[in-house]
Amino acid sequence: MKVLLIDDGGLFGKVLRDILITKDLEVVNITQKKDAMKILDEKPDEIGVVILDGGISLNDHIGLINHVKNSDRTEYIPIIFIDSYNEVVNIEEFLNIGVYDYLKKPFDNGIFYLKVKNAIKYYENFKKLKDAKNKIEKMNLNLRENYRRADELNRRLEEKNKILGFLVDARTEELERMTTSLISALENANLYNDENTGKHIIRVSLYAELISEKAGFDKLFSKKIKMYAPLHDIGKVGISDNILKKPGRYTEEEFEEMKKHVTIGYNMIKDSPLPKLAKEIILYHHEKWDGTGYTNGLKGEEIPLAARIVAIADVFDALTTKRTYKEAFSLMKALKILEDGRGKHFDPFLLDIFFDNIDSVLEIREENKDE
Numbered sequence: 001m002k003v004l005l006i007d008d009g010g011l012f013g014k015v016l017r018d019i020l021i022t023k024d025l026e027v028v029n030i031t032q033k034k035d036a037m038k039i040l041d042e043k044p045d046e047i048g049v050v051i052l053d054g055g056i057s058l059n060d061h062i063g064l065i066n067h068v069k070n071s072d073r074t075e076y077i078p079i080i081f082i083d084s085y086n087e088v089v090n091i092e093e094f095l096n097i098g099v100y101d102y103l104k105k106p107f108d109n110g111i112f113y114l115k116v117k118n119a120i121k122y123y124e125n126f127k128k129l130k131d132a133k134n135k136i137e138k139m140n141l142n143l144r145e146n147y148r149r150a151d152e153l154n155r156r157l158e159e160k161n162k163i164l165g166f167l168v169d170a171r172t173e174e175l176e177r178m179t180t181s182l183i184s185a186l187e188n189a190n191l192y193n194d195e196n197t198g199k200h201i202i203r204v205s206l207y208a209e210l211i212s213e214k215a216g217f218d219k220l221f222s223k224k225i226k227m228y229a230p231l232h233d234i235g236k237v238g239i240s241d242n243i244l245k246k247p248g249r250y251t252e253e254e255f256e257e258m259k260k261h262v263t264i265g266y267n268m269i270k271d272s273p274l275p276k277l278a279k280e281i282i283l284y285h286h287e288k289w290d291g292t293g294y295t296n297g298l299k300g301e302e303i304p305l306a307a308r309i310v311a312i313a314d315v316f317d318a319l320t321t322k323r324t325y326k327e328a329f330s331l332m333k334a335l336k337i338l339e340d341g342r343g344k345h346f347d348p349f350l351l352d353i354f355f356d357n358i359d360s361v362l363e364i365r366e367e368n369k370d371e
Contacts, residue, residue, distance in 0.1 A: 001048025001120050002026045006036050006064070012105075013053055016082075019109050020116065033060040037067055044073040048120040049100075051080045062097070069098040076126055078119040121241060129237050133268060143273050199370050200317055201230035206364045207313035207354075208306075214360075215353045217305075221277075228278035229310050232285045235265025247324050259294050262286055280304035285311050288345045308347045312338070312354050315345070316361070321370065331362075 003020055007013030009031040020027050028047075030036045040047060050068065052061050061081070068074045078100035083091065091102055100122070101115050209226035213219075236244060239261050243254050250258060266283040284298060284307035291299030319334035329337070335355070342348050354361065 001124065002028050002046050003116060003120075004036065004039060004047045004050045005029045005053070006033070006051065007031060007053035016051065016053065016112070019113060023113055023117075025116070033064055036064060040068060040071070040074050040077075044071075044077070047074075047077055048123050049078050049080060049116055051082065051116065053082045053084065065094070065097055065099065076123065076130075078123055080115055080119055118240070118242065125237070125241070132237065136268065136272060140272050199368050200321065203317050203364060203368050204232065204310065204313045205229040206368065207316065207361060208309050210357060210360055210364065211309050211312065211350055211353050214357050215350065221306075224275065224277050225281075225306050225309060228274070228281055228306075229313065231265070231269070231278055232281050232310050232314060233261060233265070234268060234282060235261035235263065238264040245324050249325065259286070262295050277304075277306045281306050281310050283307075285314060287311070289347055290344045293345075303347075308350055312346055312350055315341075316354070317365075320365065 003025050005013065005017055005020070005027050007016065007029070013029065013031075017027050017029050028039060030039065036050075040050075050064075052064065065079060068077060068079060075098075079098065081091075081094050081099045081102040083102055083104040094102065100119055103112060103115065205226050208229040209222050212222040212225050239258060243250070243258055246254065262283055262285070266279060269282065270279060281304075284296070284304055287293035287296065287298045287303045287307060288311075289300060289303070289308075291297050293303075316334060316338060319329045319337060320331065322328045335358075338346065338351060338354070342351050
């Protein structure tokens with residue numbers, strides 16, 4: 001991805017360009033607003049970030065920002081504004097009209113480079129997310145067309161019960177294929193990296209299925225929870241790698257950003273034909289039994305059953321596996337943390353089921369341990 005640098009042609013612009021070039025970034029340096037607009041209109045896919053040096057006309061800056069944000073092809077390209085106007089500029093106003101980040105002169109060259117690097121990474125991740133969403137939308141269209149054809153077939157055939165059975169089987173098979181394709185698309189978008197490995201989602205899926213079966217819920221429910229539990233954290237594709245891979249504890253701001261993954265994930269699939277259970281797992285698996293979870297503060301049995309089950313499976317696996325910010329906890333420590341969460345974080349009945357079948361849980365963990 002290229003850096004589009006727009007400045008007044010002076011020494012400061014050359015300094016910025018040299019900083020980026022020494023970091024192996026390809027820079028397109030422009031001094032005229034009209035030339036910048038032409039590049040953005042003709043080759044938007046080549047630009048990963050726009051840098052505006054405040055040394056040129058303030059009106060030109062505002063006009064260029066509006067031009068970028070009002071085009072479907074460029075509206076998500078991050079813009080970094082370098083403030084040369086001091087108190088003349090209302091930074092909040094610039095952020096409100098779409099500026100991704102800003103710097104005020106003078107500034108540290110290292111900070112400047114990191115902001116540019118993070119902006120490009122943000123845009124690359126966004127494009128991956130957009131590509132995955134486009135694949136999902138395409139699958140949705142194909143699925144709706146299959147439903148339309150099935151409805152037409154249903155009207156023509158005389159044996160209603162056989163046709164209903166056909167539709168149920170076809171819908172289930174299509175949704176299974178769609179779920180598999182969705183997980184594959186998200187893997188390609190680097191969602192399941194480091195702590196979010198394929199083994200993690202397999203274990204969570206099998207733990208959740210075990211709890212459901214041992215609790216006596218029907219086979220179809222248990223099959224569905226196994227199928228859709230792997231989607232619980234799909235929204236993390238929209239969270240910055242700087243947060244996902246941070247080796248230490250999150251700051252309050254970082255944790256608030258991380259919490260957004262449930263709504264990001266829900267918005268990705270809310271209009272898809274995926275069943276309600278899948279959407280409930282994604283949106284509610286961080287709710288807590290006592291109402292202190294997020295995002296909706298649901299309490300007790302207000303939390304959908306599938307989400308309560310996945311919460312236990314997900315937390316147990318997180319505790320007993322190594323993450324970027326911690327080593328794996330011992331089994332006894334992990335079980336103590338789960339027990340301490342009885343009636344607070346976790347549904348007491350479901351937690352009893354989990355503990356009663358801990359031998360089966362450990363068999364799943366052993367058979368699907370990380371490489």
